[in-house]
Amino acid sequence: MKNINQIEPLITSIDKNAINSYLKNNGWITENKLSKKFEKIFSKIIGCKYSVLHPNGTLTIASILLSLNLKKGDEVIVPNYTMVATANAVILSGGTPIFCDISPDNLCLDPKDLIKKVNKKTKAVIYVTLNGRSGHITEIQKICKNKKINLIEDSAHSLGSFYKNKHHGNFGLASSFSFSMPKIITTGQGGMVCTSDKKLFKKIKKIKNFGRLSDGNDIYESIGYNFKFTDIQSALGISQIRTLKKRSKIKRKIFNYYYKELKHIDKIKFFPFSKTETPWFIDIYLNNPKKLKAFLNKHKISSRMVYPPLNKQKFFLKNGEKLKVSEHYCTRGLWLPSSLTLKVKDLKYITSVIKSYFNSK
Ligand SMILES: Cc1ncc(COP(=O)(O)O)c(C=O)c1O
Known part of the structure; x- marks a missing residue:
């Protein structure tokens, strides 16, 4: 594969x-x-x-x-x-x-x-x-x-x-x-x-x-x-x-697939979308996302940590006030595969690997 x-x-x-x-x-x-x-x-x-x-x-x-x-x-x-x-x-x-x-x-x-x-x-x-x-x-x-x-x-x-x-x-x-x-x-x-x-x-x-x-x-x-x-x-x-509407529809379908398959896992937090919003990347939030990322990698699935909190970047540190909510989510977010080219069999595979990760915990 x-x-x-x-x-x-x-x-x-x-x-x-x-x-x-x-x-x-x-x-x-x-x-x-x-x-x-x-x-x-x-x-x-x-x-x-x-x-x-x-x-x-x-x-x-x-x-x-x-x-x-x-x-x-x-x-x-x-x-x-x-x-x-x-x-x-x-x-x-x-x-x-x-x-x-x-x-x-x-x-x-x-x-x-x-x-x-x-x-x-x-x-x-x-x-x-x-x-x-x-x-x-x-x-x-x-x-x-x-x-x-x-x-x-x-x-x-x-x-x-x-x-x-x-x-x-x-x-x-x-x-x-x-x-x-x-x-x-x-x-x-x-x-x-x-x-x-x-x-x-x-x-x-x-x-x-x-x-x-x-x-x-x-x-x-x-x-x-x-x-x-x-x-x-x-x-x-x-x-x-010219294909934007079709592309938005596919993005919504991809999000709905992940959501339906994974929402019962209480260690994962989703932020659902309204019907008029188009999810860009599939973002999930959990403790220790790096561990899940490494597990997915072993199964040939790439994912990406979400953006780090900007107030923690070296060159911005003089603004260093604590910003609780963003510091929490920016260190817990993971972007799952989100390409328009994904097939149902890919989504089936990805979600089954994620389920097996949480079942083994
Ligand atoms: C929120 C946000 N703003 C600005 C940019 C910069 O866009 P570009 O990469 O086209 O310069 C990005 C890029 O991903 C982005 O995610």
């Missing part, structure tokens, strides 16, 4: 044909018409007015923050349980990340702790819809509105997830999506900023394109960089996003 990866991309023959046909038609590779088309399709799916492609989902967050002109000492609140990129993008754009605890109900930013962290220096809150969960999104939205703080959504895990009828990424000033390999659709690397604010959209267009609004001229209106995408990646992105 071959090894089961924790995650692998689903690239279909239709995707491959889309890339081939782009190359056959002598596309110039660089960001052009196809990227505009991808942005348009994306805006329609998310329900926002504007989408702007970027090379990845780190620079998307940095672009949004750069548009806020952060000054030294300006603070941006981020959850303690997220990928390090969320906090690093704050530093890249000149701000200071302030770590906030998460809610024990859904693993997303905790509104009660957020209120404690807000002060005069707070310029923005980055809300991470971790693993596609909405969490307390509308409560966070209200707090940001009352305190006049910019709400930015890091929706890297959230393509295909809705809160009620609204797609994630529509609750604040702007949001960020990622298309890296493990995501529900991938372009290898890639990211999208979404917003319905025209002024912000124009600023971000300039930030990503050397300070100009359009290519082919040398009129620079502000400082800007090269955060451009490529049309060859857009060929793949357009092909993949």
Whole structure:
């Protein structure tokens, strides 16, 4: 039996044909018409007015923050349980990340702790819809509105997830999506900023394109960089996003399978999803996840420890306050195989190995 990866991309023959046909038609590779088309399709799916492609989902967050002109000492609140990129993008754009605890109900930013962290220096809150969960999104939205703080959504895990009828990424000033390999659709690397604010959209267009609004001229209106995408990646992105609904359905089925088979094991904690949310990775929480990981490895099943708590990272330690809930879950979480390519026989095998691990205890 071959090894089961924790995650692998689903690239279909239709995707491959889309890339081939782009190359056959002598596309110039660089960001052009196809990227505009991808942005348009994306805006329609998310329900926002504007989408702007970027090379990845780190620079998307940095672009949004750069548009806020952060000054030294300006603070941006981020959850303690997220990928390090969320906090690093704050530093890249000149701000200071302030770590906030998460809610024990859904693993997303905790509104009660957020209120404690807000002060005069707070310029923005980055809300991470971790693993596609909405969490307390509308409560966070209200707090940001009352305190006049910019709400930015890091929706890297959230393509295909809705809160009620609204797609994630529509609750604040702007949001960020990622298309890296493990995501529900991938372009290898890639990211999208979404917003319905025209002024912000124009600023971000300039930030990503050397300070100009359009290519082919040398009129620079502000400082800007090269955060451009490529049309060859857009060929793949357009092909993949057309199957988003199908992909979300498969992710839900995979989660439901694991949940049905393993929910009776009282040593495992699941955080179930609502019907409108798309699980990105299958995350379970237990004591000593490293031991289960090693056991799965022996059976040719790869898994991955969830993100470590950011306040415990060496380079962030000066923020070293104890954040109980995130420190608890970030050291107990394990991501099980979650690829769209998984077959029922794989899921049967994985869950039987996990059951045998707990039966032998
Ligand atoms: C929550 C979160 N934010 C940001 C990123 C960064 O995205 P990228 O890898 O596209 O730079 C990731 C990547 O996985 C992520 O999980």
